[in-house]
Amino acid sequence: MFKKSAINKGNFYLIFPNIFDFKGGIQVYSTFLLKALQDVYPEADYDVFLKYDKQNLKTQQNLQFLSSTKFHYFGNLPKLLQTILFAAKIIILAIFQRPTVVISTHVNYATACYILKLLTGIPYWVVAHGLEVWEIENNFIKLALQKADKIVSVSNYTRQRLLEGKNIDSEKIFVLPNTFDANQFKINPKPSYLLKRYNLTNEQPVILTVTRMGRMAKYKGYDQMLHALVKVRLCLPDVHFILAGKGDDIPRIKALVAKLNLQDCVTIAGFVPDEELCAHYNLCDVFALPSKGEGFGIVYLEALACGKPVLAGNQDGSIDPLAEGKLGCLVDPDNVEEIAYNLIKILQGDCSNPVIYQPKYLQQKTIDAFDFNQFRANLVKLVNGH
Known part of the structure; x- marks a missing residue:
């Protein structure tokens, strides 16, 4: 699509929601995308537009980018003015x-990219993650997606959803899956400091879920996990469930825990910082997130890279990191009985998929498919038009 010499001396415009103030799937993907581009094209110029970030946040993060990178922040502005100036600056500067x-x-x-293309002919790409592109109601956004030069889908599942009745040319949609930093995730014994923190023994079966817990994120499946836990503990009385993450749905979740009388076997751990994430995966015996709204799910990669059995939903992008079930256990995310049954089987060492008990195999397969080096190589092919 572009000559390599033109890219090296060219200018990438990158439009992100934010990368410094909040760490969700889109933010992590955006950060890796910027890092990969700068690794491959260090002589290019980079203008990064951050709608929700504020200027002083960059210094608080341990993110390394080229010193020539220009960040444009809009997080301090009132909401309506923020949207107008965000789009206006992108278009006028371009x-x-x-x-x-x-x-x-x-x-x-x-939409801003589409307007810019109409005015100047500058090509644009759109990254498609999950729910935000599965059902687009705004016709102008739908048109802007259709007119993109490339649509970069984070999973095969999202690519299939994009091809269902959205009038998008299949030749435009390329899959560039989520990635992760494999160096941050290792296979280790259960960390003694976390066993002590959560008052657990080394032999206790531990289920872990790491997710956002917002009122708009109930599709993540943590309610179903709690209902399934009622059944799991009938077979495994000393089971413990750690639900980690933050969000405005936590008060309701705590009330549900009390209603189901699960206070003694559930820990709502709150936000887990990056430096403790690997330790939490190593603490568990199974990582479970039976979601039905994931575009991909980076947490599955992280858990697999720690060699852990993973249970996920079979109705969304979760099937991609689990290699369509070859590397884990896929369940109907709405079926509490099925979730409970499979959790019991996994914890009893009796899962029908034996590879989930092969930590090094899980780790290696995940690294081979989704490590940052693979992401970067695939991105180069995309940029060069392959």
């Missing part, structure tokens, strides 16, 4: 600078 390509990691920003 008219003067003429970037090589504009890449948006959220479909909502594709």
Whole structure:
């Protein structure tokens, strides 16, 4: 699509929601995308537009980018003014600078890219993650997605959803899966400091879920996990469930825990910082997130890289990191009985998929398919038009 010499001396415009203030799937993907581009094209210029980040946040993060990277922040502005100035600055600056390509990691920003293309002919790409592109109601956003030069889907599942009745040319949609830093995730024994923190013994079966717990995120399946736990503990009385993450749904979750009389076997751990994430995966005997709204699910990669059995839903992008079930256990995310049955089987060492008990195999397969080096190599192919 572009000559390599033109890219090296060119200018990438990258439009992100944010990367410094909040760590969700889109933010992690955006960060890895920027890092990969700068690894491969260190001589190019980079203008990064951050709708929700504020200027002082960059210094608080341990993120390394090229010193020439220009960040444009809009997080301090009132909401309506933020949206207007965000789009206006992208368009006006691009008219003067003429970037090589504009890449948006959220479909909502594709409208500004489309207007810019109409005015200047500058090509743009849109990254498609999950729910935000599965059902687009805004016709202008839908049109902007259709007119993109490339749509980069984070999973085969999302690619299939995009091809269902959205009038998008299949030749435009490329899969560039989520990635992770494999160096951060190792196979280790259960950490003694976490056993002590959560008042657990080394022999206790531990189920872990790491997720956002917002009122708009009930599709993540943590309610079903709690209902399934009632049944699991009938077979495994000393089982313990650690639910980690933050969000505005936690008060309701705590009330549900009390209602189900699970206070003695559930820990709502709150936000887990990056430096403790690997330790939490190593603490568990199974990682479970029976979601039905994942575009992909980076947490599955992290758990697999720690060699852990993984249980996920079979109705969304979760099937991609689990290699369509070859590396884990896929269940109907709405079926509490099925979730409970499979959790019991996994914890009793009797899962029908024996590879989930082969930590090094799980780790290696995950690294081979999804490590950052693989992501970077695949991105180069995309940029070069393959």
